[in-house]
Amino acid sequence: MAATPADASSSSSEAVVGGEKSNKMITLISSDGESFEATEEAAKMSVTIKHMIEDGCADDGIPLPNVPAKILSMVIEYCNKHAADADDTNKHVADPADADEDDDNNNNNASAGEKEDLKSFDASLVAVDQATLFDIILAANFLSIKGLLDLACQKVADDIKDKSVEEVREIFKIENDFTKEEEEAVRKENAWAFNE
Amino acid sequence: MDAAGGGGEEVFVTYAQIGAYFSLLALEGPSAQDRIDRIVPYLISLLPPPFVPAPDADADESSDSDDDHFSLTSSDDDIAAPADGPAVDPAAQDGDGQDHISRLPDDLLSNIVSCLPTNEAARTMVLSTRWRSVWAATPLLVDDTHLRAADRHAVRALSRCVAAHPGPVRAVRVTHTSFHRQEYALERLVASLAAKNVQDLILFNRPWPLDMPLPDDILSCGSLTRLYIGFWRFPDTAAHQPAFPNLHELGLFHSIIEDRDVDALLAHCSKLRILSFAMAYSCGSRLRIRSSSLRVMMEWRCGFNEIIVEDAPCLERLLFHSISDRRPVRIVNAPRLEVLGFLDLQIHALEIGGIVIRAGMNVRASAMLPSLKILAVKVQFSHATEAKMLHTLLRCFPHLQTLHVMVVYASY
DSSP states (O other): OOOOOBOTTOOOOOOOOSSSSOOOEEEEEOTTSOEEEEEHHHHTTSHHHHHHHHTTOOTTOEEOTTOOHHHHHHHHHHHHHHHHHHHHHHHHTSOTTTOOHHHHHHHHHHHHHHHHHHHHHHHHHTOSOHHHHHHHHHHHHHHTOHHHHHHHHHHHHHHHTTOOHHHHHHHHTOOOOOOHHHHHHHHHHTHHHHOO | OOOSOOSSSOOOOSHHHHHHHHHHHHTTSSOHHHHHHHHHHHHHHTSOOOSSOOOSOOHHHHHHHHSOOOOSSOOOOOOOOOOOSOOOOHHHHOOSSOOOGGGSOHHHHHHHHTTSOHHHHHHGGGSOHHHHHHHHHSOEEEEGGGOOOOHHHHHHHHHHHHHHSOSOEEEEEEOSOOOTTOHHHHHHHHHHHHHTTOOEEEEEOOSSOSOEEOOGGGGGOTTOSEEEEESEEOOOTTTSOOOOTTOOEEEEESOBOOHHHHHHHHHHOTTOOEEEEESOOOOSOEEEEEOSSOOEEEEESOOOSEEEEEEOTTOOEEEEEOOSSOEEEEEOSOTTOOEEEEEETTTEEEEETTEEOOTTOOOOGGGOOTTOOEEEEEEOTTSHHHHHHHHHHHHHOTTOOEEEEEEOOOOO
């Protein structure tokens, strides 16, 4: 389900597809006034939104004053992709007593392939410039989407790994406000971390 | 892999005795060193996975922690896998020369620091004064495979790492360090962990020796939710009462612990859910399960003389991989037991509700476990009694849904 900008004044539409889950659409409104639609299932990947839905505050669309449109569309993309995956996983785990060995192997291969897809999707989602990456982190934190928050934080950690302190400062433009003496003292106190 | 108690008569109390036992084994097979070199990685593979995978270090050192391993009892499998996508050129990220990372609040910076291996996480403290306070406020995660100190200094690096951090300590994983002749540093380390409210502790001593005493302060780590120890002599609980009100998961691997200390642990861990023993070789011991909270009990290659599930109202899974001598498995009170196995028909003499299960007997209601859904047995069909026993067993479990059978072939 691609997120499509809709008329800001339209209320959320109800479309029940299939017999399994209610695919009620939820409208999410970015900080710059753009509206996006997402299935309730995908939207509920955000614990914040889930609570608002359950408290009945979602009927006229949910304003998200902290999340700009560019970021919100990426967040919704993540939720759509991962909500679908969560559903598939639940189907496979249905009844282990039923599956014979062949079934098990087929199921595992299918989910292995899907897992690869998901991994590359995740990797490309966070392969963005710094400003965007940190916006994603802030949004995932505000919306309480643990998977996305972990993914984005891990990406930042991966960029820090295996680099010297100077390199990290350079990449992230962190200003070093230690005096030379202070810095030396910290390094000395924690020699176990700095001497290899 | 016969390192666990074979004879049943020997009780190991000194390192010299253990060393002699291994030397005896060495006369007929691989050397003691070879044996232990194979045992250690096996045991490490049973542990919960590391919270941050070890950085790609030398192949020989880190290979056992990076291998595919399965964890039979881990309750923690939420780990964000590092993105495997195309490596991003850092220059490509350099958008506008602005410090965006500082927009994040401290708790999010802590999240990022927690994704790093221990040594790299610590180095962030020198990025700027703000990052220094972020490091101090981030619950400490320590993994000795991340500290690339040479062997001699491993214990020192570990101690300093913990000592330098104000706490709390969220998790410590020590699987590659030898504490031999470093008793004082070991004691200080454990005391420091207790004082800093360590929640998750995996503490292995790398042999040799095999029976180094674990400091008493381990029993004071009252914030522990998960504890796995390996290659120690467990402290005396009569002298120092265990205080583990939050402990959910306990693993005693290749460690020497008296029966009464196991009893004391079970009595004082009111929230314990998962208990595992692996290669326990304090021979002549009986394992008695009395726990109002225990859900899963696992025994892997241990030499217990007797296993009694005396009072385990919440026990759902009882898992064995037993070796050596025949022993009774007495299930007295386990009304919720759903999974049992592998019951080795040659080794385990099953008793239910006080009634010994004999091949071909008439099974009364009190000798049944109606809750059991999954049973796994190891049976040698060429042995008539075992084959008959299997048939009798099935009558003990009237609501069985799944039966796993491992066939053993006679080897003469």
